[in-house]
Amino acid sequence: MSAINILAQFVAGDTAPKIMLVLALLVSIFGIGVVVSSRRNRVTTSPQTRELASQTASNLTSESIVERDVSVRARLSKASSAFAGAIATALTSSSITQQTWDDLEEALLRADVGVASTARVLAPLRELVKAKKITQPSDLMSALQNEMTAQLSQNSRELNFDSSLGAPNIWLVVGVNGAGKTTTIGKLSAQQSALGRSVLLAAGDTFRAAAGEQLETWASRSGAEIVRGAEGGDPSSVIFDGVARATSRKIDLVLADTAGRLQNNTNLMEELAKVRRVADKGSGKVTEVLLVIDATTGQNGLTQAKQFSLATQVTGVVLTKLDGSAKGGIVFAIETELQIPIKLVGLGETIDDLVAFDAQEFVSALFE
Ligand SMILES: Nc1nc2c(ncn2[C@@H]2O[C@H](COP(=O)(O)OP(=O)(O)OP(=O)(O)O)[C@@H](O)[C@H]2O)c(=O)[nH]1
Ligand SMILES: [Mg+2]
Numbered sequence: 001m002s003a004i005n006i007l008a009q010f011v012a013g014d015t016a017p018k019i020m021l022v023l024a025l026l027v028s029i030f031g032i033g034v035v036v037s038s039r040r041n042r043v044t045t046s047p048q049t050r051e052l053a054s055q056t057a058s059n060l061t062s063e064s065i066v067e068r069d070v071s072v073r074a075r076l077s078k079a080s081s082a083f084a085g086a087i088a089t090a091l092t093s094s095s096i097t098q099q100t101w102d103d104l105e106e107a108l109l110r111a112d113v114g115v116a117s118t119a120r121v122l123a124p125l126r127e128l129v130k131a132k133k134i135t136q137p138s139d140l141m142s143a144l145q146n147e148m149t150a151q152l153s154q155n156s157r158e159l160n161f162d163s164s165l166g167a168p169n170i171w172l173v174v175g176v177n178g179a180g181k182t183t184t185i186g187k188l189s190a191q192q193s194a195l196g197r198s199v200l201l202a203a204g205d206t207f208r209a210a211a212g213e214q215l216e217t218w219a220s221r222s223g224a225e226i227v228r229g230a231e232g233g234d235p236s237s238v239i240f241d242g243v244a245r246a247t248s249r250k251i252d253l254v255l256a257d258t259a260g261r262l263q264n265n266t267n268l269m270e271e272l273a274k275v276r277r278v279a280d281k282g283s284g285k286v287t288e289v290l291l292v293i294d295a296t297t298g299q300n301g302l303t304q305a306k307q308f309s310l311a312t313q314v315t316g317v318v319l320t321k322l323d324g325s326a327k328g329g330i331v332f333a334i335e336t337e338l339q340i341p342i343k344l345v346g347l348g349e350t351i352d353d354l355v356a357f358d359a360q361e362f363v364s365a366l367f368e
Pocket of ligand 2: 257
């Protein structure tokens with residue numbers, strides 16, 4: 001009753017200024033609401049990013065190693081079923097004949113092992129058969145598996161990080177366009193942060209419009225800093241600036257992204273050679289040059305490896321998209337012909353889909 005009275009008196013008076021007063025009150029209440037809710041959103045963004053970084057760290061603990069083995073095998077299934085199927089067919093006969101060798105050779109070539117590497121893998125087996133140390137096709141299978149493992153195990157696969165440097169380590173990431181360089185940097189950044197290293201990403205791919213934004217997304221996902229340059233700017237100077245920033249902030253590791261035009265573009269090779277020289281001239285030191293190769297490109301990867309290696313002195317290969325390829329044999333061609341170790345393998349598009357290359361695990365997965 002009294003509320004109705006108040007309302008009646010309010011309406012009976014001079015209404016216009018009062019309506020204005022009510023409207024002003026409503027606008028202020030709405031405004032305060034918007035500010036409070038946007039603050040809440042801002043506060044929740046940063047712990048989410050931190051949680052992602054810590055999830056990545058926990059993905060790398062020993063508890064997940066068994067799961068990792070299972071998942072590596074599962075994701076290599078395309079490569080392994082093609083290879084294992086061809087080898088099994090080659091070895092179905094009751095004795096070892098010329099046909100057996102022809103079939104084995106074909107299976108290895110189809111899996112992209114390459115002509116020279118295939119000959120190198122089969123030569124010791126031919127000796128064993130000649131000396132009658134192997135007489136059954138089934139024994140040839142395990143001898144082949146052992147030989148392939150042995151030929152891969154000669155290189156160190158450690159990522160070079162010099163903690164006594166007192167300056168940032170620089171890892172240059174090179175490769176043709178679309179190979180997976182930027183994605184690999186994002187994954188590597190998360191892994192290295194999880195190891196307790198501070199990371200800065202240098203956006204040396206200034207050719208492609210979206211490259212900087214793509215790297216920026218990976219920087220926030222992995223909790224790394226980023227230095228970007230102007231689009232079309234000098235890639236070497238972006239990387240130089242990145243190293244300078246990392247030095248002044250005592251950041252341990254600079255991951256430098258680069259552009260990936262076609263490998264037969266001489267200018268790209270000149271550009272990369274310059275990037276490498278300039279990166280080494282600053283306050284940091286290039287301790288790793290990772291060449292990213294898309295496994296689905298097959299033998300072409302070998303040509304790429306030769307050219308990039310000449311320009312930048314590649315120290316390790318990251319073989320990406322092995323989850324979608326039946327061509328795992330390129331691993332042998334690269335390692336045995338070029339003596340460049342495969343250090344990491346990409347098995348998918350998400351942040352934890354990068355694993356250390358394990359020769360034994362890889363070969364046994366191929367034969368399953
Ligand atoms: N399935 C699968 N996809 C991958 C892998 N690594 C990268 N990719 C995908 O490959 C595509 C190209 O990856 P990027 O990282 O942009 O390649 P890039 O070498 O930086 O390419 P440019 O910047 O154009 O030179 C993206 O769609 C990635 O998600 C992998 O290991 N497996
Ligand atoms: Mg890129």
